[in-house]
Amino acid sequence: MSKRTIKENISMILRGYRLVFQILGRYMAWNIAACLCGLIAPYFSLSMSSLVINELAYSRDAKRLLWLAGVTVSGLFLLNVLNRLVSGRVNVYGSDSWRRDLLFYMQEQNRMQYDHLENPEVTLLREKIFAAKNATGGGLQVLFWMLPPLITGIGNVVCSAALTVSLFRLRVQEGYTGLVGLLNSPAAGIGILTLIILNTVVAVATVNQETCKVSKAWQELAVSNSRYRAFGQAKGQDASIFDIHRLVLREQAKYKKPSYMVKSQKIQLHYGMLRMVWDHVMTFALFVFVAARAYAGAFGIGSFVLYRGTVARFITGVSDVAEALGRLIQNNDPLSDLFRFLDLPDDQYHGGLSVEKRDDIDYEIELRDVSFRYPRSEAWALRHVSVKFKIGERLAVVGRNGSGKTTLIKLLCRLYDPTEGKILLNGIDITRYRLDEYRRLFSVVFQDYKLFSFPIAQNVSAELAYDRSKVLSCLERVGLGARIRELERGIETPLHRDYENDGIDISGGEAQKLAIARALYKDAPFIVLDEPTAALDPLAEAEIYSQFNRIMEKKTAIYISHRLSSCRFCDRILVFDGGEIIQSGTHEELLSQEDGRYRELWKAQAQYYREEEDGRPR
Numbered sequence: 001m002s003k004r005t006i007k008e009n010i011s012m013i014l015r016g017y018r019l020v021f022q023i024l025g026r027y028m029a030w031n032i033a034a035c036l037c038g039l040i041a042p043y044f045s046l047s048m049s050s051l052v053i054n055e056l057a058y059s060r061d062a063k064r065l066l067w068l069a070g071v072t073v074s075g076l077f078l079l080n081v082l083n084r085l086v087s088g089r090v091n092v093y094g095s096d097s098w099r100r101d102l103l104f105y106m107q108e109q110n111r112m113q114y115d116h117l118e119n120p121e122v123t124l125l126r127e128k129i130f131a132a133k134n135a136t137g138g139g140l141q142v143l144f145w146m147l148p149p150l151i152t153g154i155g156n157v158v159c160s161a162a163l164t165v166s167l168f169r170l171r172v173q174e175g176y177t178g179l180v181g182l183l184n185s186p187a188a189g190i191g192i193l194t195l196i197i198l199n200t201v202v203a204v205a206t207v208n209q210e211t212c213k214v215s216k217a218w219q220e221l222a223v224s225n226s227r228y229r230a231f232g233q234a235k236g237q238d239a240s241i242f243d244i245h246r247l248v249l250r251e252q253a254k255y256k257k258p259s260y261m262v263k264s265q266k267i268q269l270h271y272g273m274l275r276m277v278w279d280h281v282m283t284f285a286l287f288v289f290v291a292a293r294a295y296a297g298a299f300g301i302g303s304f305v306l307y308r309g310t311v312a313r314f315i316t317g318v319s320d321v322a323e324a325l326g327r328l329i330q331n332n333d334p335l336s337d338l339f340r341f342l343d344l345p346d347d348q349y350h351g352g353l354s355v356e357k358r359d360d361i362d363y364e365i366e367l368r369d370v371s372f373r374y375p376r377s378e379a380w381a382l383r384h385v386s387v388k389f390k391i392g393e394r395l396a397v398v399g400r401n402g403s404g405k406t407t408l409i410k411l412l413c414r415l416y417d418p419t420e421g422k423i424l425l426n427g428i429d430i431t432r433y434r435l436d437e438y439r440r441l442f443s444v445v446f447q448d449y450k451l452f453s454f455p456i457a458q459n460v461s462a463e464l465a466y467d468r469s470k471v472l473s474c475l476e477r478v479g480l481g482a483r484i485r486e487l488e489r490g491i492e493t494p495l496h497r498d499y500e501n502d503g504i505d506i507s508g509g510e511a512q513k514l515a516i517a518r519a520l521y522k523d524a525p526f527i528v529l530d531e532p533t534a535a536l537d538p539l540a541e542a543e544i545y546s547q548f549n550r551i552m553e554k555k556t557a558i559y560i561s562h563r564l565s566s567c568r569f570c571d572r573i574l575v576f577d578g579g580e581i582i583q584s585g586t587h588e589e590l591l592s593q594e595d596g597r598y599r600e601l602w603k604a605q606a607q608y609y610r611e612e613e614d615g616r617p618r
Helices: 006-023 025-057 062-094 097-111 120-136 140-168 178-183 186-232 237-241 245-255 261-295 301-330 332-342 405-412 435-439 456-461 468-477 481-485 508-522 538-552 587-591 597-614
Strands: 365-372 382-389 394-399 420-425 442-445 526-530 556-560 572-577 580-585
Touching: 006 025, 006 097, 006 140, 006 301, 006 332, 025 062, 025 140, 025 301, 097 140, 120 332, 140 301, 140 332, 186 261, 186 301, 261 301, 301 332, 365 405, 382 405, 382 420, 382 580, 394 405, 394 597, 405 526, 405 556, 442 508, 456 468, 456 508, 468 481, 468 508, 508 526, 572 587, 572 597, 580 587, 580 597, 587 597
Parallel strands: 394 556, 394 572, 442 526, 526 556
Antiparallel strands: 365 382, 365 420, 572 580
């Protein structure tokens, strides 16, 4: 556990709670209300019981006894009703707490500068946060869990101290000697206060030692549990064919080894027993002190019951507060990782100029002497690239792996900004435009696109409230209209069977068509397709390409492709090599250049296709 000052620890805990209330404001508010309701009832019961017993022991006034009984029963009934109502609200909002917590992490990651998402150090930090979260509840979860015991503990200390302070002020009868006289002397009161302070110090110290040692054991467990969780996600064909579950069982066996769990349990048992012994010593000392003052006539039997109860709750409160604070301080380690993640800088300029909305989608983009290298790299990914994208143009970008094709797309979508040079939209540097508005101009189908176990319509629209006719139109345009009409629930049919039995599994080609339909639904003026037909068979590929011009309408389309046969229908082809554009032209123009890289790549692929057609081994 990291060494921090008291001020630093308190500051981190307070910041954590501000974040918790930001995410789960109503849940936390009702939780506090539930704690306060649960706190009031025992003290109300103790106070009323004290009055009833004193009345029975002395005045024995029947009317007053009846009135006290009525107040006690009515008060407890109302407190129980209130507690049920508040607990109900806690359960209602608590059932939504995990979803809101997950949503918070998703939102923070989505708003994050893209560079951080590709930074391996940030990836490791994120994995560390989720490993602690899932294995030990470290981070925000501990703040959720520790708030009730912390509030209840503080409430017990304050309420019991307020009700017990009179114990030290009440005068006893004179003339007592021996043990009773000693216990009623000023020295006894000072001794009891000393014991209370000592008990508090012991509770804090033991919790601190316990949390330090348990933290080390749980950090090892967090890594193991993270790996176990990762292996546990293995399912489907790979898990069956390669028997991946052997790894799961091996990791599970490691998880069950005593080196982690038993070690932490022994530590908790040791320090827990130590605190329990001190609590009982303290309880016994206070009980004897209270009994001696009652015996000496300082108060009656009813007050003895009250003080006996409040003293016990005071000791419990001190232990609860000490333990809660210890857990919160221990939790500052995973909490510091979370704050580092949330505090990652966003130094990308977001601009302030609005993008002009044009019905004629008359947008033109120009790269002017653009060079780029990735953060933490000395190598240039792009070098001196100058190109202009004409409105409505079909442009293919080809080249070997690592030649700079995907980097070009990232710069166009402004996931990164150029290291040198400028990118212009209608003659204006794109960094001057509002980042969110500029990115709305692009719709991209990446190679690693993701479809979800939602209805088809939601996968296409990426919205809960979608335009049904628009969804159907996009599906029709990519060649999935007939397939959808065969389904009983149509576009409401869920993908996969993770959550619904009537979900469907689709082929890789159909999935790619759905991803293209999603790009069309966004209706952005620029559409970028990264290997758009990689999962399609030749017939489906030919069908898509034959319809591309109609599908894209007046939009500017940019295709990244390794299949050079797909470049034939494009207006222009850019050939990348070593981060530079080495050739540009139509398919026929580039083939006519005998020493060109495009012709070289084309001949290599043409030979492959000829071998395949002749039936010779590939």
